[in-house]
Amino acid sequence: PTCEFCVKTTPIVAPLAKDMEINLLQYNLKEFESGWNDYGIESTPTIVQYKDGKEVNRINGYQEKAVFETWFQENSVN
Template sequence: MAKNTSNTKKNDNKLTVLLVIGLIVVIAFVALYFLNNQSNKDKLADNPYKKDSLKQSTIDLLDDKNYQNIILPEELEKKIASGKKEMVYFFKSDCVHCKKVSPILMPLAKDMGVHVDQYNLLEFEQGWDQYQIEGTPTLVYYKDGKEQLRVVGEQTKETFKQFFEASILKDKDK
């Protein structure tokens, strides 16, 4: 009988250890969840999208230097309607091709003195139909309230350079 009591105590000790380890793991996951949630809330405080909630892939780009020219749907509509020259980069924050293009396109635009507004189609889905976007990335040049030129997909730096030269830079003197 003493042997059976000894085995029961060993089993109780193993069970207690497993419960403690399990509890520690659960507490760690809960803490990580709340820390991540708080970090996201902090990032959302003054976000350029003017929204209370964003997709995680968008949150991840809030501090990325290549995604700092975000334009809201209403602002883009006004700019195009005004007839002014407007270069717009339509992207999705979860698009792998956009993540390859943005580090090429945005520094090139800056070097060439071209302002490029960025419209996130993941957050503002109405843009797909409104601007006839079939895929991302898409770069569109508007003038006099109308689309003038468009380049779609993952392109080379040289292609984007030629696009700027054939569009907004060509019209700069006019």
């Protein structure tokens, strides 16, 4: 990712997701511009959670590690 906040967020959420055994996929909107509309992305970074193929939650923007950790714990569907 090249957006400033994505660059700051990835090193926080990628290890958290791995440690918490959360299947986290990254989608490069510069490479796949249709993702803005396809997934209703208004800003980056955005983490979208799906269950049974439907969106159930999302978090936008850069957050501190504790915020992401709490969000993953409260919203994990794995």
